[in-house]
Amino acid sequence: MSERVFQTLTILAAVGSGVMGGLFFAYSTSVMGALGRVAPAGGIAAMQAVNVVIQNPVFFIAFFGPALLSLVLAAAALLGWHGGSAVAIYVGAAFYLAGIMAVTIAINVPMNNALMAVDPASAEGARYWATYLSNWTAWNHVRTVAGIAACVSYILALR
Numbered sequence: 813m814s815e816r817v818f819q820t821l822t823i824l825a826a827v828g829s830g831v832m833g834g835l836f837f838a839y840s841t842s843v844m845g846a847l848g849r850v851a852p853a854g855g856i857a858a859m860q861a862v863n864v865v866i867q868n869p870v871f872f873i874a875f876f877g878p879a880l881l882s883l884v885l886a887a888a889a890l891l892g893w894h895g896g897s898a899v900a901i902y903v904g905a906a907f908y909l910a911g912i913m914a915v916t917i918a919i920n921v922p923m924n925n926a927l928m929a930v931d932p933a934s935a936e937g938a939r940y941w942a943t944y945l946s947n948w949t950a951w952n953h954v955r956t957v958a959g960i961a962a963c964v965s966y967i968l969a970l971r
Contacts, residue, residue: 818893819970821881822901826966828878829908833959835874836912840956844949852941856932859944863924875916878962882908885966897969904965911958919951 843862847855882905889898927944930937 815893818885818888821885821888822897822966822969825878825881825885825904825908826963826970828874828881829904829912829959829962829966831874831959832878832908832912833956833963836952836956836959840949840952844945844952848945852938853932855945856927856930856937856941859924860928860932863928875912878908879913882962885969897971900965900969900971904962904969907958907962907965911961912955915951915955915958920948920955923948923951 847858850858885901886905889901923944926940930940
C-alpha cells in the first residue's frame with residue numbers, strides 16, 4: 813500500500829469517525845432530550861420512526877465505512893505500512909470498533925429492538941421508555957466520545 817493511499821484512507825476514517833461522533837453528539841445533546849419532554853407515547857412513536865428511517869444506504873455507508881477502514885488501516889499498520897503512525901491507527905481503530913460498533917451492536921440495537929416491540933400507548937411502553945431514555949442516551953454518550961476520539965487519533969496518525 814502506498815503512503816498516499818494510506819493517508820487517503822486515514823483521512824476518510826477520520827472524517828467518517830467524526831461524522832458518526834457528530835451524529836451521536838446531536839442525539840445526546842438535543843434529540844433525546846426533546847423526545848423526553850413529550851408524552852411517552854409521542855416519544856416512543858417518534859423514536860420508533862427514527863429507528864426505521866435511519867436504516868438506509870447513506871447511514872449504512874457512514875456507519876460501516878469507518879469500521880471497514882479501521883480494519884484495513886489496522887492491518888496495514890500491522891504489516892508496516894504506516895509511516896510511524898501505527899499506535900495512533902490502532903487507537904483510532906479501537907475507539908471506532910469498540911466504542912461505536914461494539915456498543916451499537918451489543919447495547920443500542922437491542923434496546924432499539926425492544927422499543928420497537930412495545931405499544932407506544934401502553935403502560936408497559938411508558939415504563940420501558942423511562943429506562944430507555946436514560947440508558948440509551950448514556951451509551952450514546954460513549955459512542956459520541958468514541959467517534960470523536962477515533963477522529964482525533966486518525967488525525968494524529970497523519971502527522
